[in-house]
Amino acid sequence: MGRKPCCDKEGLKKGPWTAEEDQKLIDYIQKYGSGNWRSLPMKAGLERCGKSCRLRWANYLRPDIKRGRFSFEEEETIIQLHSILGNKWSAIAARLPGRTDNEIKNYWNTHIRKKLLRMGIDPVTHSPRLDYFDLPSMLCSHQNSPLMNLPAVLLNLQNLLNPELLRFPTSQNGFLNFNNSQNTILSNLQNNISDNQVPSAQTINQFDPIPSFNELLGSSSTDNSGFVSNSYQSFSNGSSFSTALSPLSSSLLHPIDSSPTYLNSSKSTEDEIDSYISNVEKLLESPVL
DNA sequence: AAGCCTCACAACCGCATAGCA
DNA sequence: ATGCTATGCGGTTGTGAGGCT
Numbered sequence: 001m002g003r004k005p006c007c008d009k010e011g012l013k014k015g016p017w018t019a020e021e022d023q024k025l026i027d028y029i030q031k032y033g034s035g036n037w038r039s040l041p042m043k044a045g046l047e048r049c050g051k052s053c054r055l056r057w058a059n060y061l062r063p064d065i066k067r068g069r070f071s072f073e074e075e076e077t078i079i080q081l082h083s084i085l086g087n088k089w090s091a092i093a094a095r096l097p098g099r100t101d102n103e104i105k106n107y108w109n110t111h112i113r114k115k116l117l118r119m120g121i122d123p124v125t126h127s128p129r130l131d132y133f134d135l136p137s138m139l140c141s142h143q144n145s146p147l148m149n150l151p152a153v154l155l156n157l158q159n160l161l162n163p164e165l166l167r168f169p170t171s172q173n174g175f176l177n178f179n180n181s182q183n184t185i186l187s188n189l190q191n192n193i194s195d196n197q198v199p200s201a202q203t204i205n206q207f208d209p210i211p212s213f214n215e216l217l218g219s220s221s222t223d224n225s226g227f228v229s230n231s232y233q234s235f236s237n238g239s240s241f242s243t244a245l246s247p248l249s250s251s252l253l254h255p256i257d258s259s260p261t262y263l264n265s266s267k268s269t270e271d272e273i274d275s276y277i278s279n280v281e282k283l284l285e286s287p288v289l
Numbered sequence: 290a291a292g293c294c295t296c297a298c299a300a301c302c303g304c305a306t307a308g309c310a
Numbered sequence: 311a312t313g314c315t316a317t318g319c320g321g322t323t324g325t326g327a328g329g330c331t
Contacts, residue, residue, distance in 0.1 A: 016299070016325075038316065054317075055300065090319060105320075106298050 013047045017056055021046060025053055026061055059102045066098025070107055078104060079112060083126040 028044035034057060037050030046053060059065075070078070074096060081092045089101035089108075096104065108123075116123040 014301075036316085050316085051302090052300075058318095059299075087320065101319075102299080110297055 012041075012049050012052075014052070017060075021048070022056070022061055025057060029057060029061075055102075059100045062100075064098060065100060065103075070099075070111075074099070075107075075112060078108065079116070079126075082108065082112075 024044050024046055028040065032043070034040075034054075037054040040046075040050055041048045041053050044053070048056075077096060078092060081095060085091050087105075089105045093099055093101040093104050113123045116126075120128055122128075
């Protein structure tokens with residue numbers, strides 16, 4: 001036994017759909033409804049496998065699909081849901097009306113993922129990546145310069161860590177005392193510097209880890225639903241996860257992908273920056289708890 | 290102007306799983 | 311309980327468009 005051969009082994013058509021094929025599929029589904037995808041192609045007069053028809057309908061032809069650019073709110077929602085659900089694209093799509101899992105997956109891989117990397121956020125763990133802050137070189141340059149520059153170096157470092165993170169609730173402790181991690185890092189750095197040691201990236205990673213987004217959700221991994229229903233709304237209200245890092249940090253980060261593409265300023269990038277800045281402004285206006 | 294490169298997105302592939310006999 | 315089919319899902323690939331040299 002085993003599975004039936006797929007379309008390529010049955011001599012069925014593959015590749016991009018033509019307008020005529022689309023119309024045949026739409027006509028058939030409007031007339032008879034979807035379902036029974038295996039027999040549908042033959043009945044609809046299509047030389048495609050059922051799987052291909054289902055995908056074409058689900059990802060492109062369905063009338064309730066919202067096409068066009070993702071809004072900033074949608075993007076935020078995707079990031080937040082991804083931090084909770086991971087690569088469960090269908091689960092994420094279920095919470096974004098009119099968007100398909102395939103569309104979200106593509107958008108994640110082509111836009112959001114790169115954006116997060118550029119911001120120094122690991123797109124898998126959603127945690128800030130200290131290994132991409134060029135701390136060693138910052139501190140090396142400090143070592144070769146008068147010691148009076150140390151406060152400036154530390155101030156820059158401090159700016160990487162946004163107090164807004166303090167507002168992230170945890171399920172057990174109420175609010176995370178992020179200042180502890182921040183102070184530990186700073187004091188460890190100061191100790192190292194006073195001992196004439198220049199910390200390597202590896203050394204820096206040994207410091208108290210900055211909590212990942214998932215960790216900020218609370219130590220009980222099964223208790224995420226409460227976060228989604230309660231805290232997620234406050235995140236959506238102008239204070240996004242993407243603003244968890246200080247806006248100053250982006251200028252200090254070394255992007256993992258420094259190809260010229262990211263230096264180009266396109267219209268869409270400008271729009272994104274504009275909306276990002278306005279979001280940051282909203283964030284700064286809101287009172288810190 | 291032509292060739293090359295990069296990016297975005299549609300489509301495919303193979304595995305997982307639900308449902309049914 | 312088992313085997314089979316249909317469908318769902320996530321990772322990957324293919325292709326066309328646009329930009330760059």
